[in-house]
Amino acid sequence: MDVTSFWLAGRPATGDETFSVTNPYDGRVVGEVAVPTEAQVEEAVAAADAVRAQAAALPVHVRAEALAHVSRRLAERSEEIARLITAENGKPLLWARAEVNRAVSVFRFAAEEARRWSPTTQRLDTDPGGAGRLAYVSRVPKGPVLGIAPFNFPLNLTAHKVAPAIAVGAPIVVKPAPATPLSALVLGEILAETDLPAGMVSVLPVPNDRAPALVDDPRLPVVSFTGSVPVGWAIRERAPRKHVTLELGGNAAAVVLADADLDWAATRIGLFSNYQAGQSCIAVQRVYVDRGVYEAFVPKLVEAVGSLVTGDPWDGATQVGPLVSTDAAERVESWVNEAVAAGAKVLTGGTRDGAVYAPTVLADVPADAKVLREEVFGPVLVVQPVDGVDEAFAQVNDSSFGLQAGVFTRSLDVAFRAHRELNVGGVIIGDVPSYRADQMPYGGVKDSGVGREGLHSAMSDYTEEKVMVLTGIDL
Template structure:
C-alpha cells in the first residue's frame, strides 16, 4: 500500500515514521501515512510565518478562485473522498457522501463570501469637528491559523478551518485527528492544485502529544479548535494571549410539544440520535416531551428506532455504523450500564458488538447520570417527560452545555419564546438540533465553546477590524 505524504508548506513530504489507519468495523487497513518530524513541523510554521504578509495581500479574486477550484475538485473526486471518509471513520457511506457534498458547499460559500468580504466606508462628518473626514474600514488577518480538527467529520470540519483562512488571506496549518487524517491529506492534494503561495497551507498529522508545541508557538496567533471541552479549555488556558476559538461538545435536546407532528418528530429524532453513530456534538441526546403526547410519541419513536438499518458502513443501506473505535464503544456501553444501574429503564438497544452500539433508548434516568449531563458521543437517547413547555425549556437549560436545541411545535409564539429563553447558540424550530447549514453561524454558549463557525463568522474570527481615516475631503 502506498504511503500518503503529508503537506509541508504546500509540498508533499515524508517523515521519519509511518502510521497505519484501520477501519473500526472490520479492522482492515485503510491507509498508511507519513508522520512529520519535529524539524519538519518547525519548517511548516516558519513557512507560514514568512508568507503571512504575502498571503494577506493576495487579491480577492485570487483567493476566491482558489476556493472555487477546491470546491470543484472535491465534487469531481466525491466518490473517492466518500469512500475514504467511510473507511477511516467507520461512517456509513450514506453519511460520508453527505459530508463530501457539504464540503463542496463549504468551499463554494467561502469563495462567494471572499468576494463580499471587502471594506466599507463611513462618513465621519456627522459632527462639525469631523468635517471632511471619511473612515475606510477593513478586516485584517491576525496571522497564521492553527486548525485542530476532530475525527467525526474528517473532511468538512477541516474545510471549516481551511476555507475561511484562505478567504481572509491567512496561512493555515491543519492538525487533523490522529484517528482520521487521510481525508485531510487528500484535501491537501487538492489545495496543492490551487497555485497558492508556498507556505499558505500545511497538513501535519502529528500525534496529539506533540501538538502542544504548535499551540504555544507565537508565530501562530490564532488557534481554531473543534473537539472535547477539557482539551479545548486546556488550550485556552495554555495560551491566554492568543485568539482562540473553541467549538466544543453538547448534550443536544429536542423538545416535543403538545402540538407537534409526532410522526415527523419521532422519525427525525430516531435518525439523528443515531446518525454518525451519535458521534456528533449536535446529535439528539435528550428528547424532552410534554405529558399529553408522551406515550404516543414514545411508541412512535421506538418503532422508528427499530426500523434503522445497522451494519457494515460500506453498505449503501446502512444508517448506523460503528463508533470510531472499540474503546469508544466500550465507554458508551459503560455509561448505559451506569444509567440502568441508577434506575433508568432500557427501552431499546443497549448491546455492543465490537465497535458497534445498537441504537439505545433510555427513560426515567436520574439527572446526575453521565448520559444526561455529559456528552455521550454515541447512539444513546434519553427520553424525559415533562408537564408543559415551561418545564421543557427549563430542562433544556438545565445543562452546562448550550450548543443547539430543536423544538417541535407549530405555534409561532412558542417558537419565538424558545428563541428568547433557550440558552443555546442555535434554536431549530420544527426539526432536530442536528440541523446545520454550513454558511450559517454555528457555535455555542456555556461550556459548548466560544466563537462561531460558518464562513463569514469564521472569517470575522480570524481577522481584526482596522480603520483608516482620510482627512480634508470634499464630501
C-alpha cells in the first residue's frame, strides 16, 4: 500500500515512520500515513510564523478565490472523498456524502464572508474633544492557528478550522485525529493547488502524545480544539495566555410538549439519536416528554428507532454504522448494562456486534446513570416523562453540558421562553438539537466549551480589533 504524504508548508512530505488507518466495520487497513518528524513539525510551525505578515496582508480576492477553489474541488471529488470518510471513520455513505456536501458549503460560505469582511468607521465627534476625528476599525489576525480536529467529522470539522483562518489571513497548522487523518490530508492536497503562500497551511498527522508541544508553542497563539472535555480544559489550563476555542461534549436533550406533532418528533429523534452511530456532540441523548402524551409518543419513538437500517456502512441504505472502534462500542455496552442493572428498561436495542451497537432506547433510567449524566457518544437515548414545561426545562438544564437543545412545540411563547431559560448555546424549535447550519454561530456553555464556530463567528474568534484614528477630518 502506498504511503500517504502529509502536507508541510504546502508541499507533500514523508517522515521516518508510518501508521496504519483501519476501517472500524471490518478491520481492514485502508491507508498508511507518514508521520512527521520533530524537525518537520518545527519546520511547519516556523513557516507559519514566518508567513504571518504576508498572510494577513493578502488581498481579499486571493483569499476568497482560494476558498472558492477548495469548495469547487471538494464538489468535483465528492464521491471519492465520501468513500474515504467511510473507509477511515466507518460512518455510512449516507452521512459521509452529507459531510462532504457540508464542507463544500463551508468553504463557499468562507469565500463569501471573506469578501464581506470589511473595516468599519466610527465618528468620534460625539464629544467635543473628538471633533474632527474618525476611527477606522479593522479586525486583524491574532496570529497562526493550531487546529486540532476530531474523528467524528474528519473533513467538515477540519474545514471549520481551516476555512475561517484562510478567510482572515491567518496561517494554520492542522492536527487531524490519528484514527481519521485521510480526509484532512486530501484537504491539504487541494489547498496546495491554490495560490496561497507556502507556509500558510500544514496538515500534520502527529500522535496525540506530541500535541502538547504544539499547544505550548508561542508561535501558535490561537488554539481551536474539538474533542473530549478533559483534553479541552487541559489545553486551556496549559495555555492561559493563548486564545483557546473549545467545542467539547454534550448530552443533548429534546423536549416533546403536548402540542407537538408526535409523528414528526418521533421520526426526527429516532434518526438523530443514532446518526453517525450517535458519535456527534449534538446527537439526541435525553428525551423529555410531556406526561400527557408520553404513552402515545413512546411506541412511535421505539418504532422509529427499531426501523433504522443498521450494519454495513458501504451499503447506501444503511443509516447506522459502526462506532469508531470496538473499544468504543464496548464502552457504550458497559454503560447500558450498568443502567439496566440499576433498574433501567431496554425498549429496543441493547446489543453489540463488534464495533456496531444496536440503536437503543432506555426508560426508567436512574438519575445518576452515566447514560443520563455523561456523554454516551453512541446510539443510545433515554426517554422520560415530565409534568409540563417547567419540569422539562429544569431537566434539560440539569446537566454539566450545554451545547444545543431541541423543543418540539407549536407555541411561539414557549419557543422564546426556551431561548431565555435553557442554558445552552443553541435552541432548535420544532426539531432535534442535532440541527446545525454551518454558517450560524455554534458552540456551548458549561462543559460543552467556550467560543463559537460558524464562519463569521470563527473569523471573529481568530482576530482582534485594531483602531486607527484620523485627526483633522472635516466631517
